[in-house]
Amino acid sequence: EIVMTQSPATLSVSPGERATLSCRASRSISPNLAWYQQKPGQAPRLLIYGASTRAAGIPARFSGSGSGTEFTLTINSLQSEDFAVYYCQQYDYWPPYTFGQGTKLEIK
């Protein structure tokens, strides 16, 4: 099973600033990496797939990068609606698909 490790567990950033979230895989999965956003009381939604492709309707301030085992989600000019929990997920190897433990992005 591939283990996905996200860091940090909690990230405090001010609105308008940039947030950088990291995700590491226990073996190479490139480019089969997705990012999801989950707001309180809501289902997760797809942000990024293929490590760097934005899903439909996702604002350009969200960007994904990385390859192999190291991946990054960057959110520029943070808006109030961006404060949420973010999960990475590998879909290179099944079973099972595995998620990271999540990074909570909170307002500083």
Add this chain to the structure above:
Amino acid sequence: EVQLVQSGAEVKKPGESLKISCKGSGYTFPTYWIGWVRQMPGKGLEWMAIIYPAESDTRYSPSFQGQVTISADKSISTAYLQWSSLEASDTAIYYCVRRSPGTSVAGYLDYWGQGTLVTVSS
């Protein structure tokens, strides 16, 4: 518009059986893999199982193999997740998810249902 609409919240006692559902619409249901993801209270996301309705091909995460059963009725565009004997540790929100287009099992999750809260308590 693609939608996954799940059945409502359930409250059950340990040892009881349960079957929750997820109805897909806005796309060709049989030709997309559809699966389930668990989220225990205050915790992260865990993959459980996935099915290809056109062929009833199923795959399970090792952690959930033998614990749950995934099925689908392509005639009514509905997927199911069932338990034969619930435990308190099954208390969680269960999300129905559609896997991205493609014939292999590997793929990201492009649409999510609203979630079904299952509470198991004596």
